[in-house]
Amino acid sequence: MLREVLISLWNGFGQSLQLFCYTLLGGLPLGLLIAFGSMSKIGPIRTFIRGVVWVIRGTPLMLQLIVIYYGPGLLGRGMNLWGGGQGGRMAAAAAAFILNYACYFSEIYRGGIESIPRGQTEAGRVLGMTKAQIFFRIKLKQVYKRILPPMGNEVITLVKDTCLARIIAIYELTYSGQAYIKSDGLLWPLLLTGVFYLAFSGLLSVLLKREEKRLAYFE
Amino acid sequence: MAYLEIESLGKRFGGADILHGVSLSLERGKILTLIGPSGEGKTTLLRCLNGLETPDMGVIRLNGETVFDAAAPKQRERKQTHRAFGLVFQAFHLFPQYTVLQNVMLAPSLQRRESKAELKARAMALLEKVGLTEKADSYPNTLSGGQQQRAAIARALAMEPDVLCFDEPTSALDPELTREVLNVIRLLKKEGRTMIVVTHEMAFAKEASDLVAFLKDGTVAECGTSEQLFEAPRTEALKRFLMQTE
Numbered sequence: 146m147l148r149e150v151l152i153s154l155w156n157g158f159g160q161s162l163q164l165f166c167y168t169l170l171g172g173l174p175l176g177l178l179i180a181f182g183s184m185s186k187i188g189p190i191r192t193f194i195r196g197v198v199w200v201i202r203g204t205p206l207m208l209q210l211i212v213i214y215y216g217p218g219l220l221g222r223g224m225n226l227w228g229g230g231q232g233g234r235m236a237a238a239a240a241a242f243i244l245n246y247a248c249y250f251s252e253i254y255r256g257g258i259e260s261i262p263r264g265q266t267e268a269g270r271v272l273g274m275t276k277a278q279i280f281f282r283i284k285l286k287q288v289y290k291r292i293l294p295p296m297g298n299e300v301i302t303l304v305k306d307t308c309l310a311r312i313i314a315i316y317e318l319t320y321s322g323q324a325y326i327k328s329d330g331l332l333w334p335l336l337l338t339g340v341f342y343l344a345f346s347g348l349l350s351v352l353l354k355r356e357e358k359r360l361a362y363f364e
Numbered sequence: 365m366a367y368l369e370i371e372s373l374g375k376r377f378g379g380a381d382i383l384h385g386v387s388l389s390l391e392r393g394k395i396l397t398l399i400g401p402s403g404e405g406k407t408t409l410l411r412c413l414n415g416l417e418t419p420d421m422g423v424i425r426l427n428g429e430t431v432f433d434a435a436a437p438k439q440r441e442r443k444q445t446h447r448a449f450g451l452v453f454q455a456f457h458l459f460p461q462y463t464v465l466q467n468v469m470l471a472p473s474l475q476r477r478e479s480k481a482e483l484k485a486r487a488m489a490l491l492e493k494v495g496l497t498e499k500a501d502s503y504p505n506t507l508s509g510g511q512q513q514r515a516a517i518a519r520a521l522a523m524e525p526d527v528l529c530f531d532e533p534t535s536a537l538d539p540e541l542t543r544e545v546l547n548v549i550r551l552l553k554k555e556g557r558t559m560i561v562v563t564h565e566m567a568f569a570k571e572a573s574d575l576v577a578f579l580k581d582g583t584v585a586e587c588g589t590s591e592q593l594f595e596a597p598r599t600e601a602l603k604r605f606l607m608q609t610e
Contacts, residue, residue: 262457264455264457265457267416268453268458268516271416271450272447272450273447273471274471274475282474283470286461287460290461363460363503364460
């Protein structure tokens, strides 16, 4: 029995891990773009982006998942973006998670970027550096160091948020564990999923701490 | 025509004239110090020269070429191989994630066609000049304020500015460290660098300047050699200012 449960949970963890990776791969760059948008000098862009961030951060991720997965299909025939099957569901879940997390990331980026003293930019400017050079060569690493702790928080939260994807029938880790309550009347497989979550978030915490240490050489 | 000509420069912030009608000229290889009470436009003047602020009025000419003209403000030259002006800040503003050597090499490595080896040799020569050879591989947060400021001077020199500006370079330093930094400026003077220094170090201004300008209410109230200004001030405002700073 244990063997069977472990295999099932392992598969569920695979789904959770996939969603986790897609969210970071898509959400980290998209978040930076959204951060730039929310700091844009062009008023309408700024207002629009800040509006989007407000909506996404102000509504439940679960609701967003449902709307993003079912919404297109309800708009009319041929509008179903996601296709059928597990692949389509994963694509929809990834889209919802990326958008949701990108909005949270964007606020962390913005805070980080705005916390860099203006003198850094000015020092770059009087040396004749371009805006892009100043951002990528001077500010980015300082921003990275500053946002690492709050980003780490979000990443740990994401580990556990992946279980929301079950609402559109993705067989992620929690779902796999809970299945044994219905089928065999067993609770311990669900408790065992907790060990998976703890181990994974524990590993991430260690990696984040190590990264913070690596950056401790400057202020 | 003088090497550097500043002609009736003006700058407004939110309806207040911070600078108005500032005209100054400076010969090549000379050192001009700007003195005066705080908040009278000295720093703004340096920021205008360095392009951190765009003046609303006036012209800046260097070596006969127009560097800035308020009538055509977009034409400020960009991407030259060397800079018309360089600026050393009061608070250093070194890049904390880079070593001293990397701080000096960063801007030239992005803008000049020099091999890494040439670049490094030139940067090391600059660090030797400011006495920081041993600190080349140190990070800014391990340096004293005086060392940081000397590193910042080397960084500014790496872009080979025609005129090097200092904005209260020693105001954040205690007397011992102030001396280190002022000695570097004296050394640069000997080399024939053209410099503009905003300072509250009156003894330094008196001894090292070829030209002193006293700024008051956003304009040059008095300008002359250091003997003229310190020994025989003409305006009441300067007399009062010198009394206060003694």
